[in-house]
Amino acid sequence: MNETKLTVPTDRPVILIERWFDAPRHLVWKATTTPDLVKRWYMPACVEMLSCEIDLRVGGAWRIGIRSPEFGATAMYGEFRTIEAPERMVRTYIFQPFPEAVAIETSVLVAEGARTKLELEIAHGSFAARDGHVGSGMEAGMRQAHDQLEAVARAL
């Protein structure tokens, strides 16, 4: 499987993510911008996705409603700032419980034959906000790992 590269620089409050996909660029663009497709991969199985709306135009809104064990019904949302299909997209990202922490996500899809590289930059306003984002991800990730372990244990 293709490796997910994560970099958290110490001199800028950003998170950098890089990942290759064995699919042409137009399909990666489609899978990351079509609500019915995003529903299938964006959240782990343990988090219920209540809704997924994507108004794919500059100034258009996106919103993913979820029900999480720790926050109940909540959402991630934001607005598109740049759309250059099928290559580049800039959008704001806000997690409803922390509305003051607005992150800016820039994703670039690099086509190389039948493969595509996703370069994602998540820029935060401060180191504290960036590290908090990584922290909330960690907690969700741990829970997911525990759930998966439980499922494996049950199957034994």
Next chain:
Amino acid sequence: MKASARLDATFAALADPTRRAIIARLASGDATVMDLAKPFDLAQPTISKHLKVLERAGLISRRRDATRRPCHLEATALGEVTTYLERYRRLWDARFARLDTVLAELKENDR
């Protein structure tokens, strides 16, 4: 200190290039303020200030008893940061693995 607050302190401590260089130096062995001041061409009080930040973040410790008080790198604190990031990376890794499945289907239908 709560784990997240401690990690905030650790990240903040690592945000400075001089402090990162000090960490790199201490990875090869304990050193005194004097040892550290030389290669960095910084006054001892400046180095001491950086060391206090690193100490508060739990990244280094200094022995109270010895007069020269050599600094010691606390590998556990650094390891904690690594674990923290690795878990966040795995979250994205799992997300992309699910995206792979969706893409494989789209590729079939695209033919």
